[in-house]
Amino acid sequence: MLIINVKENESIDRALKxxxxxxxxxxxxxxxxxxxxxxxxxxxxxxxxxxxxYIQQIRDEENK
Numbered sequence: 001m002l003i004i005n006v007k008e009n010e011s012i013d014r015a016l017k018x019x020x021x022x023x024x025x026x027x028x029x030x031x032x033x034x035x036x037x038x039x040x041x042x043x044x045x046x047x048x049x050x051x052x053x054y055i056q057q058i059r060d061e062e063n064k
Contacts, residue, residue: 002026 002022006015023029 002019004015004019004022006012
């Protein structure tokens with residue numbers, strides 16, 4: 001549970017911004033979206049390897 005203490009004379013917009021930042025850091029939405037569909041471990045690992053190859057390829061091109 002997230003708790004945001006609203007300080008005296010602090011606008012609601014400012015407090016809401018702090019709440020959103022804290023909420024984003026927890027990764028709740030990211031995890032919720034990942035749990036909507038089951039992904040086999042082998043498929044998840046394959047996607048991870050493909051992503052790593054892509055990132056490595058970009059870094060190699062930058063270093064040339």
